[in-house]
């Protein structure tokens with residue numbers, strides 16, 4: 440069976456240029472690449488530390504973590520099977536291109552997405568992934584941190600889960616294991632799950648329905664008004680604009696009902712200039728000082744699946760500090776129409 444790993448990092452748009460390493464078996468070609476990769480890492484990592492005086496420490500850490508992710512994933516994949524694919528983000532400029540973040544979450548080059556995967560096969564893949572996820576230490580981490588968040592919110596459990604922008608899970612590893620995590624949380628709390636991604640194929644939607652998830656039919660652009668009970672908003676590696684849309688729609692003290700799981704806000708803050716943050720993702724910018732962020736220790740076998748992911752909550756104590764006119768919002772969510780990320784969900 441074909442399997443591939445696409446390496447991705449939070450807060451980055453996947454650029455056109457990427458390095459692919461593919462091999463069908465443990466042939467000598469692969470081994471020579473293995474040595475080149477190892478050698479490059481030995482040379483690159485000290486270089487990253489030389490950058491310390493030049494950049495903010497979080498940026499240097501980010502680069503270092505990113506290199507480690509690539510390295511670990513390659514090693515993992517060498518253990519698993521001989522076929523792998525590495526997506527490398529090229530230049531800083533590319534990153535600024537404001538590409539549709541979600542649509543380009545997983546890039547396939549010569550690998551055409553197989554839209555004809557039968558439902559049963561997708562279902563089996565998801566089951567196998569769930570099994571693997573069940574045995575992973577990350578499952579414990581996730582549930583432990585969620586319980587911690589629930590305690591801080593004085594909540595008894597998660598009633599609803601809204602999940603946006605999962606991706607083509609029938610084909611790619613990241614969304615597949617993210618779905619496995621979602622299913623784990625669903626069964627732990629007996630929660631109702633609503634999922635949406637414009638990328639889902641018909642058969643992927645069918646599979647989600649078989650798994651007892653509610654597939655949202657139209658693109659809400661993240662603007663779902665949550666009920667007055669604890670809701671997990673599950674958007675691993677989703678665009679910050681999508682989070683912003685969600686915050687805009689639920690802009691009231693009832694935001695205390697939300698547990699947002701997705702790209703770390705502190706990472707986003709670190710990679711965005713203050714002016715850009717304020718302009719393009721203003722609701723997130725406004726709430727940033729009041730958020731409680733719980734970083735998830737990234738101990739999953741495929742580190743890129745949950746890299747840079749945090750749980751974000753708004754505790755009563757923090758919300759009490761907010762003046763009530765803070766919750767006044769503009770009647771229309773201001774959009775930057777140049778920003779393609781808005782339309783993605």
Ligand SMILES: *[C@@H]1O[C@H](CO)[C@@H](O)[C@H](O)[C@H]1NC(C)=O
Pocket residue numbers: 554555556557558559641642
């Ligand atoms: C979807 O699944 C069905 C049955 O599992 C299969 O016959 C079909 O070829 C698949 N693909 C599409 C595009 O419907």
Ligand SMILES: *[C@@H]1O[C@H](CO)[C@@H](O)[C@H](O)[C@H]1NC(C)=O
Pocket residue numbers: 542543544545546547552554607638639640
């Ligand atoms: C995911 O599936 C959709 C529907 O088949 C397809 O159009 C899209 O290109 C796929 N996404 C990626 C990133 O391959």
Ligand SMILES: *[C@@H]1O[C@H](CO)[C@@H](O)[C@H](O)[C@H]1NC(C)=O
Pocket residue numbers: 667
């Ligand atoms: C939300 O629920 C809480 C407790 O169940 C209740 O006290 C509160 O009035 C509700 N708020 C709204 C706006 O419905």
